[in-house]
Amino acid sequence: MANAHREAVMDPRSGKPAALAGVEAAMEGLTELSEAIHSRPELAFEETHAAGLLTSYLGAAGFQVEEGICGLPTAFRASVGNGGLHIALCAEYDALPGIGHACGHNIIAACALGAAKALAPLVEQLDATLSVFGTPAEEGGGGKILMLERGGFDGVAAAMMVHPWPEDRLAAECLAVDHLEVRFTGRSAHASAAPWEGLNAADAMVVSQVAIGLARQHMHPGDQVHGIVSRGGDAPNVIPASTTGEFMVRSHDLASLAVLRGKITRCFEAGALATGTSVDIHDLCPTYSQMRVDPMLIAAWRRNAESLGRRYEADDARLPLPTLSTDMANVSLRIPAIHPLVGLSTSGAVNHQPEFAACCIGGSANRAIHDGAASMALTAIDACTDAGLRTYLENSLEVRRL
Secondary structure, three states: OHHHHHHHHOOHHHOHHHHHHHHHHHHHHHHHHHHHHHHOOOOOOOOHHHHHHHHHHHHHOOOEEEEOHHHOOOOEEEEEOOOOEEEEEEEOOOOEOOOEOOOOHHHHHHHHHHHHHHHHHHHHHHOEEEEEEEOOOOOOOOHHHHHHHOOOOOOOOEEEOOEEEOOOEOOOEEOEEEEEEEEEEOEOOEOOOOHHHOEOHHHHHHHHHHHHHHHHHHOOOOOEEEEEEEEOOOOOOEOOOEEEEEEEEEEOOHHHHHHHHHHHHHHHHHHHHHHOOEEEEEEOOOOEOOOOEOHHHHHHHHHHHHHOOOOOHHHHOOOOOOEEOOOHHHHHOOOOEEOOEEEOOOOOOOOOOHHHHHOOOOHHHHHHHHHHHHHHHHHHHHHHHOHHHHHHHHHHHHHHHO
16 A cells, blocks of 8 residues: 555656655755754744744745734745635744754744745646745744634635654644733732731742642543743742742643633632732633644545655554644644644654754754655645545535635
8 A cells, every 4th residue: 555655646647746856856945944943043922033034935935925914923924826725834933941942843844835835836736725824932822823813724725734753643632721820919028027017929829839739639631730930039038029920731622621720720719818919810822722633634644654754653553642732723623734743863852852952953853854844745735636635625614614
């Protein structure tokens, strides 16, 4: 079966050999682009350098570029063609505080651009409209959700992106997540001369964290709560009047997340009650949902990725899925979408470690750019040329329009 698919990939009538050649021809520029983004990490909604590099590249490749879409200065849409099936390739390019591109978003961006450039000469033949969506602030900002809510993805029939990981996987278990800022307000006082005059906001945070720790005994398997204290006070001899933390609350889906959030909210309220302080809890960004991986698109992805040498033994063995959260999940509940993981050689390093960031340029990172871009391009061709898949995507879009 794999040999038969490789032969189909090389059939010149499919457009796939031309797409593969396009990715090969673009590789030098793609690796330079990836390294340029990696060398200058930018946080959520601040990705002006990365967005500028990407839009310049796409503009030079003949795409019509719209910058600052959906009211987000570092979001963009770059399109080519006016065919009947609209395919979206999603690019991410924000980094993490302190550890830079330790989730490999520079690779994600390069993959999207490589697939787009390879497909651009084929859009008329494919009867397709092709768009690259520049989606800022995946790391805790929910850029795709804001774009989705503001109509940015209207008319899209299928959305795709890839994500670097320590191994090849077809999908992850994407947990629904709320990003919370928690602020306790008390009253300052001299910590030695008159501590009884104070209301200790830092103590409120400690009580809350202890309550959360005890609550874990009663959480469903897979529920998660983790966070940091971003401000705990100003001086050890001053009772802290204000303490702030950032927390993530995760569960399997939106319904179970709502239940878990209620439990965790009560833990914070308990901290305030115990210390006589007040607490304010607000969302830092929209809620990320669970993901719905489209079975027909991911089957096409697998065939194409395997033709390039990628392997999915862990999926075949039904090993536990990696857990993560992404705003691409919200897109997937509206639009047929995939978010496969492309493996890097990391010597045991995992995402969100400095060692993983070091693995996101050169070597296996460049191979991931090639294979990710090529597999997306080939899958987009299947979406346009496979009669059953194209009809399925067209019908899905029509249902959403009703």
